[in-house]
Amino acid sequence: MTARTEAVFRAKGLTKTYRMGEVEVRALRGIDLDLGRGELVVLLGPSGSGKSTLLNILGGLDTPTSGEVRYLDHQLTGATESALTRFRREHVGFVFQFYNLIPSLTARENVAAVTEIAPSPMRPEEALGLVGLEARLDHFPAQLSGGEQQRVAIARAIAKNPAVLLCDEPTGALDSATGVVVLEALEKVNRELGTLTVLITHNVGIADMADRVIRLSDGQIAEIRSNPAKKPARSLAW
Amino acid sequence: MRALDRKLLRDLWHLRGQVLAIAAVIMGGVATLVMSLSTYDSLVTTRDRFYAERRLADVFANLKRAPEPVAERLRELPGVERLETRVVAGVKLEVRDFSDPITGLMVSVPERGEPLLNALHLKRGRMVQPDSADEVVLADSFADAHGLEPGDTLAAIVKGKRRQLTVVGVAVSPEYIYQIAPGAMFPDFKRYGVLWAGRDALAAAYDMEGAFNDVALTLARDANVREVIDRVDAVLAGYGGTGAYARPDQLSNRFLAEELKQLQTTATLFPAIFLGIAAFLLDVVVSRLVALQREQVAILKAFGYSNLAVLAHYVKLVMGVVVIGVAAGVALGAWFGQGLSNVYTETTFRFPYLDFGVRPGVVLAALAISAAAAVSGTLYSVYRAARLAPAEGMRPETPTVYRATFIERIGLQRWFAAPTRMILRHIERRPVKSLLTVLGIACACGLMMVGNYQKGAIDFMVDVQFRQAAREDLSVSFIEPTSSKALHELAALPGVRAVEGFRDVPAVLRFENYRYRSAVYGIQPEGRLHRSLDRSLQPVSVPPGGVVLTDHLANEILHVRPGDVLTVEVLEGERRTVQVPVLGITQQYLGVSAYMRQESLNALLREGDVVSGAYLAIEPGAEESVYAKLHARPRVLGMVANASAVRSFYATIGEFVLFYNLVATLLAASIGFGVVYNSARIALSERGRELASLRVLGFTRGEIAYILLGELALLTLAAIPVGILVGVGLIGVLVLAFSSDLYRLPVVLAPDNIALGATVVVASALVSGLILWRRLGRLDLVAVLKTRE
Numbered sequence A: 001m002t003a004r005t006e007a008v009f010r011a012k013g014l015t016k017t018y019r020m021g022e023v024e025v026r027a028l029r030g031i032d033l034d035l036g037r038g039e040l041v042v043l044l045g046p047s048g049s050g051k052s053t054l055l056n057i058l059g060g061l062d063t064p065t066s067g068e069v070r071y072l073d074h075q076l077t078g079a080t081e082s083a084l085t086r087f088r089r090e091h092v093g094f095v096f097q098f099y100n101l102i103p104s105l106t107a108r109e110n111v112a113a114v115t116e117i118a119p120s121p122m123r124p125e126e127a128l129g130l131v132g133l134e135a136r137l138d139h140f141p142a143q144l145s146g147g148e149q150q151r152v153a154i155a156r157a158i159a160k161n162p163a164v165l166l167c168d169e170p171t172g173a174l175d176s177a178t179g180v181v182v183l184e185a186l187e188k189v190n191r192e193l194g195t196l197t198v199l200i201t202h203n204v205g206i207a208d209m210a211d212r213v214i215r216l217s218d219g220q221i222a223e224i225r226s227n228p229a230k231k232p233a234r235s236l237a238w
Numbered sequence B: 001m002r003a004l005d006r007k008l009l010r011d012l013w014h015l016r017g018q019v020l021a022i023a024a025v026i027m028g029g030v031a032t033l034v035m036s037l038s039t040y041d042s043l044v045t046t047r048d049r050f051y052a053e054r055r056l057a058d059v060f061a062n063l064k065r066a067p068e069p070v071a072e073r074l075r076e077l078p079g080v081e082r083l084e085t086r087v088v089a090g091v092k093l094e095v096r097d098f099s100d101p102i103t104g105l106m107v108s109v110p111e112r113g114e115p116l117l118n119a120l121h122l123k124r125g126r127m128v129q130p131d132s133a134d135e136v137v138l139a140d141s142f143a144d145a146h147g148l149e150p151g152d153t154l155a156a157i158v159k160g161k162r163r164q165l166t167v168v169g170v171a172v173s174p175e176y177i178y179q180i181a182p183g184a185m186f187p188d189f190k191r192y193g194v195l196w197a198g199r200d201a202l203a204a205a206y207d208m209e210g211a212f213n214d215v216a217l218t219l220a221r222d223a224n225v226r227e228v229i230d231r232v233d234a235v236l237a238g239y240g241g242t243g244a245y246a247r248p249d250q251l252s253n254r255f256l257a258e259e260l261k262q263l264q265t266t267a268t269l270f271p272a273i274f275l276g277i278a279a280f281l282l283d284v285v286v287s288r289l290v291a292l293q294r295e296q297v298a299i300l301k302a303f304g305y306s307n308l309a310v311l312a313h314y315v316k317l318v319m320g321v322v323v324i325g326v327a328a329g330v331a332l333g334a335w336f337g338q339g340l341s342n343v344y345t346e347t348t349f350r351f352p353y354l355d356f357g358v359r360p361g362v363v364l365a366a367l368a369i370s371a372a373a374a375v376s377g378t379l380y381s382v383y384r385a386a387r388l389a390p391a392e393g394m395r396p397e398t399p400t401v402y403r404a405t406f407i408e409r410i411g412l413q414r415w416f417a418a419p420t421r422m423i424l425r426h427i428e429r430r431p432v433k434s435l436l437t438v439l440g441i442a443c444a445c446g447l448m449m450v451g452n453y454q455k456g457a458i459d460f461m462v463d464v465q466f467r468q469a470a471r472e473d474l475s476v477s478f479i480e481p482t483s484s485k486a487l488h489e490l491a492a493l494p495g496v497r498a499v500e501g502f503r504d505v506p507a508v509l510r511f512e513n514y515r516y517r518s519a520v521y522g523i524q525p526e527g528r529l530h531r532s533l534d535r536s537l538q539p540v541s542v543p544p545g546g547v548v549l550t551d552h553l554a555n556e557i558l559h560v561r562p563g564d565v566l567t568v569e570v571l572e573g574e575r576r577t578v579q580v581p582v583l584g585i586t587q588q589y590l591g592v593s594a595y596m597r598q599e600s601l602n603a604l605l606r607e608g609d610v611v612s613g614a615y616l617a618i619e620p621g622a623e624e625s626v627y628a629k630l631h632a633r634p635r636v637l638g639m640v641a642n643a644s645a646v647r648s649f650y651a652t653i654g655e656f657v658l659f660y661n662l663v664a665t666l667l668a669a670s671i672g673f674g675v676v677y678n679s680a681r682i683a684l685s686e687r688g689r690e691l692a693s694l695r696v697l698g699f700t701r702g703e704i705a706y707i708l709l710g711e712l713a714l715l716t717l718a719a720i721p722v723g724i725l726v727g728v729g730l731i732g733v734l735v736l737a738f739s740s741d742l743y744r745l746p747v748v749l750a751p752d753n754i755a756l757g758a759t760v761v762v763a764s765a766l767v768s769g770l771i772l773w774r775r776l777g778r779l780d781l782v783a784v785l786k787t788r789e
C-alpha cells in the first residue's frame, strides 16, 4: 500500500449490507482505505462489486453499516445531517452514474443550482465550456443526448471548484474523443487545484491516467496498484 | 432569479393541470367560507345600522284601549327614555285583480313629523299628509308583490265597511323587516302587508280618538328590561294590556334573530365541513405530489442544499398553488356572497340597503387554514424524502415486494389476466395510499350529498306539516273569541266540506327558570284536519286536561318531560296563571306548538264553548267564492290559505336555501373533481415509467390504460358506498346543528341525493379517465429508454 503524505479520506472496516426482507446483500465487506491530497484514483471492478456504494459513502450520500470514514479531521460516520450537508456543500463535487439532472432546469441552470450555494465557484458557462457544451447552455435535459447529459453532470460537479471530486462512470456514455475532453477537464481540475479525484470506470484504459488504481471485487479490495508512469488523458484511447 | 426559483415556476407550469385541480379544491372550501361569513356579517351589520338609524324601540306593548294621558304615566316610569303611543289594528285588504284573502296591519304614524321610534325608511313617494283620511304608506314587500306604486289605490274592510285607500308612499320599517300574518308559518308578501296611516284617521276609524292601543319605548342607559316591563305591565293592566315584551320577543326581530342564528350555523358548519375536507384532501394530494419529487430532493441534498432549504423550496411551490386557490376562492365567495345576500334581502328580510363586505380576517383565516393543510402535507413528504440518505433517494423506490393477492391466494387467479392481477396487486401493496384515495373520493361524494341534502329535507318537512299535520285548506281567525255556534254558519257556506273550531290564546309557558312566549292551541281531540303527530308521524289524540308539546319545545326550550307541570301565563282576558300537566310529546319539524283539547283550554280559561278561529276544508275550485264570502264577514279577521303558504315558503326560505345549496353543490363538485382528477393524475406520474416500459415491451395503449384506469375505476366504485356513509354522517351533524324554534331538519336520504353524489364522482372519474387516456397516448417511450431503469 502506498502511504501518501497526508490522508484526506481514511476509511476503516467499512461494510454495507442491504437487507430486503429475507435476502441480505453484502455490498461492502470490510474496506480499509486511505486517499491522499491531490491524488487521482481510479476504482475498477465488475458490476455489482460495490464501487458506487463505496463512493456514495465517501461522499456522505450514504452511511456504512459498520466501520468508519474520516475526512481530514471530520468524522463522517455518525456525523449529523447538517454536518454532512455542509461537508457536501463545501467540499465535494459529484458525478452520478445516472447523471441525475433536474429535468425542469436547463444545462446552465442545473450548474447554477450548485454554484449558487458554493463558496468559490466558477461561472456555469465556464464549467460547461470545459466539457465542450458552450452551445447547449439553454437546453433542458430532455433535449440533450445521454452523453451531453453526462457532461452537464460533470460540469455541475467541477463548477464549484471542490476539494474532492467523486465521479461514477463519468465517461460511460461517451465516445472516446468526447471522453478524452471530459477526462482532460477532470485532470486539469485535479492538477491545478489539487483536487482529490476518485473515478469509477469499467474502462481499464482510463486507469493509466491514475496515480493509484484500486480494484474491488465482491465488496472487498482485491488490489491497490500505484502507477508511477501516469499518462496524460490526451494520450488515452479506447 | 435563482435557479431554484426558476425550477419552481417551471414545475408549477409543468404541473398546471394538477395545480388547477388542487386550486379547485382549495377554492371550493374557501369560497364556501367567504360566501357564508360575508353574507352573515353583512346582514348583521346592515341590521344593526338600520335599527340604529331608524330608532327601533326596545320594549313594545299591546293593550285594548287606554286614554292618551296614561302615556304620561308611562313616560315617567323609571328606566323609560323615549316613548310613543300608537293605534294598531288588523285589517282585511282588497287589491284589484287578486282574489285570495289578504290581511293587513294598520299602524299609526304621527300626523306631523317623523315617528319618534320605529321610523320609516321611505323608498318611494312621501309620508301621509296631516288630516288626510285615506292616505297610506305601504310596506315595500307588499307593494312590490302587487306592483302598487304611489298614486294607486286599494280597499280596506274596516268594521265591515269598505274604504278606499290611496298609496302615497312605499317604505321599510325596522319593526317589520320580517312580516308574518298571525297564525301563519312563513312570510307571504302577497297575502299579508303592513300599512301606515295618519294617527287621527286611524283613531277615527277604530274608535280610538284620544286613546291608544300600542306603545313602543326605548330604555334609558343601565335600565333593567325586566323591571321596566313589569312597571309598564302594572300601568297597563287596567287597560287590557297583554304584557309588554322586549326586542327578543318582538316578532320581526325574533325571526330575524332566529334566521341569522340559522345562517350563522350554516356559515360556520358548511365552511367547517367544506374547508375541513378540502384541507384533508389538499394534505393528501400535496403529500403525494411532493413524494414524486423524492429523487430531486435527493439531488439537491447531494449538492449540499440543507433540509431546510429543500423544504422551503417545496413550501414555496405549494404556497403558489394555495395562493391561486385562495384568491379564486375569495373572489368567487365574495361574488356568491353578494348574490346570496341579495336573495336574502329580496325574499326574507327587506332591508332597504345592504352593507356588503368581506372582512380581511375571513380572508386571512381562509389563507391560514389552506396554507396549514398544504404545508403539513408538504412537510410530511419532504421529511420522508429528506430522511433518506441522498444515495438512497436518488435510486427509484426499492421495487416493492409484490406477491399474490388475497383474491389470487384463495384461488380465483385463473379468472384474471395479468393486467388485472397487476391492478389488484398494486392496490393491495399500497393499502394506505389506496385507502386515502378511496377516502378522498368518498369525502367528495359525501360533500355533494350535504350540499344537496336540505332540499330533500325541506320537501319532507313541508309534506309532514301540510299533508299530514295541518291538512286544512284555510285557517280562519275571528276578531275575538266567539261561540262555537259560529262554526255552523261556516259549515253552511257552499263549497266548505268540513269545519273544525280551534281556540288559541297567547301565553307565556314556564318551567323552572325556562320560559317561552308563544300560544296554546286548543284543537279537536279527534281532529281530521288539524292534527298533532307522534314520533312515527301517526296522528295522536290529545288527552283531556293537559298539554302536549312539540319535542323541540319540550326538550330544548322548556326542559320538561311528560308528567311535569307547566306554568301557563295567559296573556288575554283575565290574564290568569295556571298549572297544566304535560301529557305528551309530539313530532313537528316546522315551528313549535303547545296543544290542548279545545274543551280543556276553554275550561282552563273559565269560558264556555268558545273558539277563536276555524280550520276549513274546501271543495276544489270553490276557494275563491269561499274567500269572498268570508272576507265580507265582519267577525272574520284573517285567513291563511295553506296552499299559498307552501308556495310562499318555497319563494322565501326555500329560495334562499336552494340558492345556497346550489352554490354549495357546485363548490362540492369542484372539490370532487379536483380530488378525483388529482388521484388519477398522480397515479399516472407514479407509474408513468412502468407503463411506458410496458408499451416498449409491446403492450397496447388500451392494455396499459386498462391497468391504470382499471385501478381508478375500482377505487372510485369502492369510494361510493363509503361516500354515502360519510354523507350520512355529515348530514347527522347538520341535523344536530340546525335545530331551532323555526324548524328542525329531518334525517331524510332522498335517493336522488345519493345519486347526485355518486354521479358527480363517477362523472369526474370519467372525465379524468379521458384526460389520462389522451396522456397515455403521448407517453414518452424514448425517455424511458434514454434514462435509467
Ligand SMILES: Nc1ncnc2c1ncn2[C@@H]1O[C@H](COP(=O)(O)OP(=O)(O)OP(=O)(O)O)[C@@H](O)[C@H]1O
Binding pocket: A018, A019, A020, A025, A026, A027, A045, A046, A047, A048, A049, A050, A051, A052, A053, A054, A097, B395, B398
Ligand atoms: N438499495 C439497494 N438495495 C439492495 N441492494 C443494493 C442496493 N444498492 C445496491 N445494492 C446491491 O449492492 C451491490 C453493490 O452495488 P453497487 O451499486 O455498489 O455496484 P457497482 O459496483 O457500482 O456496480 P455497477 O458497475 O453495475 O454500477 C450490488 O449487488 C447491488 O445489487
Ligand SMILES: [Mg+2]
Binding pocket: A051, A052, A053, A097, A168
Ligand atoms: Mg455503480
